[in-house]
Amino acid sequence: MHLDLATTSMLAGMALNETPALNTLTPEEARLVFTEINRSMPPGPEQVSSEDCQIPVEGGAIRGRILRPSMTAKSVMVYYHGGGWVIGNIDDYDAVGRHLAETCQAIVIMVDYRKAPEHPFPVPVNDCYAALNWVDTQRSKLRIHDLPLVVAGDSAGGNLAAVMSIKARDESGPEIALQALIYPVTDGRMGAESFTHEDKQLFLTTEIMAFFWDHYADSKTRLDPLASPALTASLADLPPAVVLTAEFDILVDEGRTFAEHLKASGVPVSYRDFAQQMHGFFAMPAALPAAGKAMAWLAQEMDRHLNPTERKDVVVVGAGFSGMYQLHKLREQGLNVQVFEAGSDVGGTWYWNRYPGARVDIESMAYSFSFSDELQQEWEWSEKYSPQPELLKYAQHIADRFDLKSDIAFDTRVASAHFDEDTNEWLVTTECGRRVRAQHLVMATGVLSASKTPDISGRDNYRGETYRTGLWPKEGVDFTGKRVAVIGTGSSAVQAIPLIAEEADDVVVYQRTATFTTPALNHALNKDDASVIKANYAEYRAKQRLNVLGVVDERSLERTMDVSAQERDRRFKAGWESGILPGMLFQFADLQVEQEANDAISEYIRDRIRDTVKDEQTAQDLLPTDYPYGTKRPCIDTNYYETFNRENVSLVNLRRTPIETITQKGIRTAEGEREFDAIVYATGFDAMTGPLLRVDIRGRGGVKLTDAWNDGPRSYLGIAIHGFPNLFTITGPSSPSVLSNMLVSIEQHVDWVSDCIQWMKTEGKATIEPSDSAEQEWAEHTEQLANMTLYPKANSWYMGANVPGKPRMFLAYVGGVGTYRMICDQVAAAGYRGFQAA
Incomplete structure (x- = not known):
């Protein structure tokens, strides 16, 4: 399991604050804890206007809150908050509503339906439907006129939003243009596979979900389609749906399956599972970056469905x-x-x-x-x-x-x-x-x-950490104290291997084709040198545009074999010590077209490898011999060859010792298996x-x-x-x-x-x-x-x-x-x- 850093930090904070599990509390205590959690979150956008109202329902009235965005609204969203039909209210969700209003350019009407166990099923359903009808009949008064009507909700609120779509269809109720279901509860049987996964027991656990269901509906009642929309006889002719789930959420399978069933019934569906996220992340837009991305995606999909x-x-x-x-x-x-x-x-x-x-x-x-x-x-x-x-x-x-x-x-x-x-x-x-x-x-x-997917046998068997240079984690990787395998020796590997070797205890480089690389001689840029270029940038750019490589360095017009061996060596040395990509190839005009000329420069570079790498066999293995220099993009490096002199670095020549398979613990070649904590695939691009x-x-x-x-x-x-x-x-x-x-x-x-x-x-x-x-x-x-x-x-x-x-x-x-x-x-x-x- 690998949550993103922001979510990990939030969970750690809750653990340190010893936030109690909701299922160990009374409903009233759970409500207080939930309110305290939400009070610790930053408020929503101040530019969103807010107005509370009373919504008539059977037996009295419930609270509503109308949130208007700062820009012209594109839709009206009736939002049913989560909380397992037991906890939460429109004050707890005020920040969520404000973010939704601004991000989705929607007038958001929050509904404070009555809660279980005081008001079990079907009271919350009836309250929500009454609120939906009230909004539709009050369009003129609410100044929402012809705006498309969207029902939305998260968790138990997602359940209620889905139920509203079904109820409106079956009872010829308000015309709903879209249903937005955020990790919705859809099936009271709680039989989805994700309920059994230990890595999904975050924030919302199986025990907490059972706690909510037990307060909301008994074992028989919860099978009513208006409690479990997944059990509805037909999902056809429902409004388009946007369904959002979280990877580490016990409800992920319920949401995904419901989206699939909607789609199979002919309902247009947008579905996305947010990786590295837990249940509840959507309701924390100011605390978790992923929540902002989720809301932006929701807004995008709303636009797509409402304006196809x-x-x-x-x-x-x-x-x-x-x-x-x-x-x-x-x-x-x-x-x-x-x-x-x-x-x-x-x-x-x-x-x-x-x-x-x-x-x-x-x-x-x-x-x-x-x-x-x-x-x-x-x-x-x-x-x-x-x-x-x-x-x-x-x-x-x-x-x-x-x-x-x-x-x-x-x-x-x-x-x-x-x-x-x-x-x-x-x-x-x-x-x-x-x-x-x-x-x-x-x-x-x-x-x-x-990025090219590595085509190596057994790759899916490995149980350790795996990384691809072209898809490196944003947060970086700490290899300190680890045994690391690097497969590939192209330009990415040439840059990465020296730095990985500085951290890891042991690095084994698996090389199929040796690489030509020359010293980069990188250094801090002298401001005076930069100023000289800036003062003459027009001339500098003009040279670039007409240069063969788009740089300012000039290629010699002389042919390699027209000069003495001493002069060739002097030129090659100058190229080697230039620290620039074309430094070697620009020494003569024919290095990429004449084999004899290329042989000369290739051998010069091979001599430098032999001079640098102390172990004779390793040096021999690092010598590129089966292609001319420059016919693959030449690399420039910082201490690449020197890295193979380190005691913690070794080289496997795959031409001599090929990989047989990746195993659960490492890599097996003809010489046996080596175990690693991490494998880095530097296998390039398509x-x-x-x-x-x-x-x-x-x-x-x-x-x-x-x-x-x-x-x-x-x-x-x-x-x-x-x-x-x-x-x-x-x-x-x-x-x-x-x-x-x-x-x-x-x-x-x-x-x-x-x-x-x-x-x-x-x-x-x-x-x-x-x-x-x-x-x-x-x-x-x-x-x-x-x-x-x-x-x-x-x-x-x-x-x-x-x-x-x-x-x-x-x-x-x-x-x-x-x-x-x-x-x-x-x-x-x-x-x-x-x-x-x-």
């Missing part, structure tokens, strides 16, 4: 650097843009990759945006190669400075994007069901955002195409992109795809992309796409897509260039070789950033030559 299809000019998928800049550019053109982002914040690569040592491999001053002089002048980098936290802060600064987050839906993964030929629009649907129509679709999903193909993209005639690319990806300029009108891919396959400084390539792509969309608007064009012949010509050109180099000699992710079954072809454009820019500019200047616009 939104319309935008452009949908952008991804809020990394490319998605953010694309949003900014299109906004400047006056377009209405919606960005969807699977993460909880901006940053893309630098949001997800939080593993130890994660940092950029392009110098910080170069790896930054140039579109705003104010931005590039005001931001100060702390290091030559900035670490992940600083890069994420840079992304967040950009989002805040240009007010981008208001048009970004976070925690929202796009499930599908289908082109509608009748309207010339893309229908984009998220995994949680939100639907948006837009003329243009921009996939800014990044090239290294699809690069370039993976992020695109994980979305169900369908173009003209319903053709799937997966089918169109069955034999490998084809596109025109790496930007657009035949048969998929108005779809643009930022740094997509067959563009310079990963062979370049990504920020330079991103800016060029986004500027080009934005200009194209503006041209279409000016020319009155509804669609644009490349012709099949133009796409074929570009594919032949990119393949021809790649075959002129040594790149195809490596089984790299550049070739798709790291993903079983992936078509083998070179996935990037090797002609260089400057050449590519000129080609794209010429295409646009010629009226978008190679494109078909209508």
Whole structure:
């Protein structure tokens, strides 16, 4: 069990305060304890107005509270609070109601129904239904007019909300537009499997739930469908439902099953289980960040159901650097843009990759945006190669400075994007069901955002801690005193292994392919040096845009074998000591195209490995020998080879000793089993195409992109795809992309796409897509260039070789950033030559 940190802290606080279990108290005592818990929570938004009222019910009246948001309301929500029909009241839930009103833009009417055991079933049901009818008949007086009516509730309140929907259907009652059920109680038999799980006995336990049921309804009465909505004969013709559950909650199975039954009965359903959360988390929006996310998701789903299809000019998928800049550019053109982002914040690569040592491999001053002089002048980098936290802060600064987050839906993964030929629009649907129509679709999903699932036998057997470098926990990992296995030696592992080794008692690195890496020589960035660059940024950027890699370093025009051996060694030494990514490759012009030249530089690096690593066998195993240097993305490192001199670090050469299987306790090879406390999978990404193909993209005639690319990806300029009108891919396959400084390539792509969309608007064009012949010509050109180099000699992710079954072809454009820019500019200047616009 792994609760998030905020929830863990709250539970620990309750334990330290010796909060008694509610089932050990009388109902009155339980109510007092529950009130005290809620009194300790921060109040809700002050800008929400509040007005108490009296709601007539059989036998008298009950209290109600009307909460109005600060903005124009989109709906009216009748909210039934939780508490097992025994505890809780509208004062306890005031903060919840205020947050709901503001987040969901709803007028929230809280109902203080009478409680058991003084008022057992069916009194709470009757009170809630009377309140629902009262709200519907008082629309004019309450100033809610034609607003759609939503019933909502958490826990026992979720039970009552579900029952209201059934009762209104069966008795021709008020027209309910939506039911929002937050970890609802649905079945009085308490027979769901989750009731038996020890890790779900948090805040609400099986004993406490039995305590509530015993006070509310006896063993026979609780089987009434108006007490247990899961036992209703038919769930058909009920209003759409938004159902929310918590992973560590005994009610999780009840909620999930009820959602499934609703869906099977033809009811539109949005369902989400909030990971690492316990029962009651939703009612703590000011104390638990996850509660705020849950409310935001609820608001999103309410909008989706109450306003099924939104319309935008452009949908952008991804809020990394490319998605953010694309949003900014299109906004400047006056377009209405919606960005969807699977993460909880901006940053893309630098949001997800939080593993130890994660940092950029392009110098910080170069790896930054140039579109705003104010931005590039005001931001100060702390290091030559900035670490992940600083890069994420840079992304967040950009989002805040240009007010981008208001048009970004976070925690929202796009499930599908289908082109509608009748309207010339893309229908984009998220995994949680939100639907948006837009003329243009921009996939800014990044090239290294699809972490590859390790394909190692027995992976699910392991009972220890497991981590993937591409999906590292936000809170970090403490390896102190642990035995750690690291599988993989790509760029992520090269950065992570030295730091893991500083903490762990024992580190075993499992290497299939040895890596070429050179010293980064990272250091604090000298402010005077940074000031010199800033003073000449215009010239600096101009050099970047025309450089082959998008940097400012110049490549020598000399050929390797045209100079003496002494001169070659001097140049290679200079590259080794330069501490920059192209430092070695820029020493001569032919290092990536001539095997003899590459052999020379490869052997120089192997000599440096031999000089550094003390153990002869380990050094031999670390020597890359089966591919030319630079045909996989070269790494730069801090003490990578030196780490293998540590007594607590060892290397397993999988070419000689392959993994047979992952076991419950560790890893078994031909030499036996080793036990570990943690396994780190540094097994890379489904690069370039993976992020695109994980979305169900369908173009003209319903053709799937997966089918169109069955034999490998084809596109025109790496930007657009035949048969998929108005779809643009930022740094997509067959563009310079990963062979370049990504920020330079991103800016060029986004500027080009934005200009194209503006041209279409000016020319009155509804669609644009490349012709099949133009796409074929570009594919032949990119393949021809790649075959002129040594790149195809490596089984790299550049070739798709790291993903079983992936078509083998070179996935990037090797002609260089400057050449590519000129080609794209010429295409646009010629009226978008190679494109078909209508």
